Amino acid sequence: MDLLTYPFMLRALAGALIIGLAAPALGVYLVQRRLSLIGDGIGHVALTGVGVGLLTHQSPVLTAVLVSVFGAIAVELVRERGRTSGDLALALLFYGGIAGGVVLVGLSDDASNASLMQYLFGSLITTSPTDIAVIAVLGAAVLAAMLVFRPALFALCNDEEYARVSGLPVRTLNLLLAVTTAVTVTIAMRTVGLLLVSALMVVPVAAAQQLTRGFRSTMAVAMLIGICAAGAGVVVSGEIDTAPGATTVLLAIAAFLLATGAGALWHRRPGSPSPAPVEPPDVVLHG
Amino acid sequence: MTVIEVNHLAAGYDGREILRDVTLSVAAGDVVAVLGANGSGKSTLIRTILGLVPIRRGEVELFGTPQRRFRRWERVGYVPQRLGAGSGVPATVGEVVSSGRLARRGLFRPPGAADRAAVHQALEAVGLLDRIGDPVSTLSGGQQQRTLIARALAGRPDLLVLDEPTAGVDAASQEAFAGALTAFAADGGTILLVLHELGPLRPLIGRAVVVHEGRIAHQGVPPEPAGHHAEPGHDHVHPHADAEQAGICEWAPTDGMKAY
Numbered sequence: 001m002d003l004l005t006y007p008f009m010l011r012a013l014a015g016a017l018i019i020g021l022a023a024p025a026l027g028v029y030l031v032q033r034r035l036s037l038i039g040d041g042i043g044h045v046a047l048t049g050v051g052v053g054l055l056t057h058q059s060p061v062l063t064a065v066l067v068s069v070f071g072a073i074a075v076e077l078v079r080e081r082g083r084t085s086g087d088l089a090l091a092l093l094f095y096g097g098i099a100g101g102v103v104l105v106g107l108s109d110d111a112s113n114a115s116l117m118q119y120l121f122g123s124l125i126t127t128s129p130t131d132i133a134v135i136a137v138l139g140a141a142v143l144a145a146m147l148v149f150r151p152a153l154f155a156l157c158n159d160e161e162y163a164r165v166s167g168l169p170v171r172t173l174n175l176l177l178a179v180t181t182a183v184t185v186t187i188a189m190r191t192v193g194l195l196l197v198s199a200l201m202v203v204p205v206a207a208a209q210q211l212t213r214g215f216r217s218t219m220a221v222a223m224l225i226g227i228c229a230a231g232a233g234v235v236v237s238g239e240i241d242t243a244p245g246a247t248t249v250l251l252a253i254a255a256f257l258l259a260t261g262a263g264a265l266w267h268r269r270p271g272s273p274s275p276a277p278v279e280p281p282d283v284v285l286h287g
Numbered sequence: 288m289t290v291i292e293v294n295h296l297a298a299g300y301d302g303r304e305i306l307r308d309v310t311l312s313v314a315a316g317d318v319v320a321v322l323g324a325n326g327s328g329k330s331t332l333i334r335t336i337l338g339l340v341p342i343r344r345g346e347v348e349l350f351g352t353p354q355r356r357f358r359r360w361e362r363v364g365y366v367p368q369r370l371g372a373g374s375g376v377p378a379t380v381g382e383v384v385s386s387g388r389l390a391r392r393g394l395f396r397p398p399g400a401a402d403r404a405a406v407h408q409a410l411e412a413v414g415l416l417d418r419i420g421d422p423v424s425t426l427s428g429g430q431q432q433r434t435l436i437a438r439a440l441a442g443r444p445d446l447l448v449l450d451e452p453t454a455g456v457d458a459a460s461q462e463a464f465a466g467a468l469t470a471f472a473a474d475g476g477t478i479l480l481v482l483h484e485l486g487p488l489r490p491l492i493g494r495a496v497v498v499h500e501g502r503i504a505h506q507g508v509p510p511e512p513a514g515h516h517a518e519p520g521h522d523h524v525h526p527h528a529d530a531e532q533a534g535i536c537e538w539a540p541t542d543g544m545k546a547y
């Protein structure tokens with residue numbers, strides 16, 4: 001595999017592996033909360049950040065982090081209110097984000113379609129040494145936060161009101177999730193691309209669920225699937241010259257199909273734990 | 288010492304005032320049942336006491352501290368009316384019950400042996416220890432309710448606040464559940480719980496309050512069970528249940544009372 005002797009390939013691989021671990025570690029909380037698509041929305045907002053970076057000749061990764069963190073906090077504040085109009089507010093934010101990004105990138109000196117595609121679908125060769133340093137630091141921070149605060153984040157995403165009555169800093173934890181979502185989206189942008197980032201947060205979790213019974217095991221298996229899909233995605237796309245993000249996502253979906261099949265077989269095999277005995281219905285009659 | 292002190296409380300949602308003027312006091316060791324018709328505001332009352340619904344007027348104190356400044360949440364165990372919404376990922380019974388230790392342990396300390404022991408003990412108390420590794424989604428409604436009670440017990444609270452813990456729980460589970468609460472009260476625990484019918488819990492209830500039209504319409508000792516009901520070991524699921532129910536209905540507003 002002489003491709004891996006190229007430094008840019010090694011950088012791409014290192015970035016992909018970090019994201020392959022961090023994205024599902026965060027995604028498991030988002031899926032638990034049934035906010036699977038939030039990463040996609042933040043990805044749209046991040047594109048405006050890329051536009052700002054290209055226009056002002058700053059690092060697009062840095063400006064994308066700032067703008068998408070801002071967007072994620074706005075989304076969280078809308079969610080917290082729980083208004084019915086929240087749905088529409090989110091739609092405005094997302095479409096505003098992607099439209100703003102396309103316009104800003106178009107206005108910049110680097111206004112080629114190719115540069116836009118790089119951010120939307122990811123690209124291997126563009127990951128610079130600075131980028132990889134940013135990805136490593138931020139990815140490690142996301143991963144550490146998700147692992148250290150697992151009991152608290154689990155309680156929060158499982159039952160927010162109970163977490164509140166437990167005296168947990170619910171608002172701070174919600175903002176932590178929002179900010180880490182934004183950070184994960186932006187660091188994954190260079191490898192997987194903004195349009196496919198969410199897949200790396202959600203698909204490994206969906207695949208892991210087919211095999212597991214608890215939250216902790218789901219998280220662990222999802223991270224394993226994530227890192228394998230991301231690593232294999234970079235190598236395969238380098239070999240057969242396909243888009244790395246799309247290749248990674250297809251591999252993750254393949255893992256999902258495989259896990260679904262394996263899960264079905266596992267449950268059907270003789271001697272598997274029988275379904276839980278059903279309690280008789282409430283038979284206390286009165287009134 | 289008063290554990291819960293509610294003074295001329297008003298609360299509600301988005302412009303609609305549900306509680307208008309509620310005054311209630313629960314002393315240490317009390318077992319108080321909140322009764323009332325569907326939609327009368329029973330859940331709203333206990334959710335306001337716990338700070339989940341904002342106070343509009345009046346005061347709420349927990350363990351002598353105004354609720355807004357109350358921080359000793361490890362002293363409170365809350366059992367909501369239903370399982371939380373976050374169920375996109377499977378979670379085991381043990382994992383859900385472990386959440387009950389967070390108030391005691393705080394944000395940074397990883398779970399230790401004492402936490403695991405408390406989780407086991409709480410599950411034992413509600414008779415679900417054998418299901419500790421099963422996903423909660425595979426449990427029946429009554430078993431899920433018992434899981435939530437175990438979660439509250441795992442924190443070893445001084446005060447238990449329960450919202451209809453026996454709704455949808457069959458007679459046998461209700462007895463098991465009454466046993467767990469009796470043990471908690473015997474250790475000096477304070478209990479505030481919303482109920483639709485007293486059922487097997489009746490011997491435990493020291494006082495009942497009835498919420499009606501935003502106020503406490505009635506407050507007092509629940510009607511005495513007939514003599515032989517008080518005998519230990521008496522089976523509470525029997526034809527007399529009708530008479531018992533009628534006893535409450537004489538003084539509780541019956542409009543919209545749940546009829547199973």
Ligand SMILES: Nc1ncnc2c1ncn2[C@@H]1O[C@H](COP(=O)(O)OP(=O)(O)OP(=O)(O)O)[C@@H](O)[C@H]1O
Pocket residue numbers: 300301305323324325326327328329330331332
């Ligand atoms: N989150 C909410 N937002 C708006 N209104 C609410 C909310 N929760 C409850 N209400 C309203 O407040 C009133 C009281 O509700 P609450 O849940 O306190 O009643 P309850 O006595 O607990 O009823 P039940 O016996 O059905 O549990 C109802 O009219 C209900 O429609």
Ligand SMILES: [Mg+2]
Pocket residue numbers: 329330331368450451
């Ligand atoms: Mg209620």
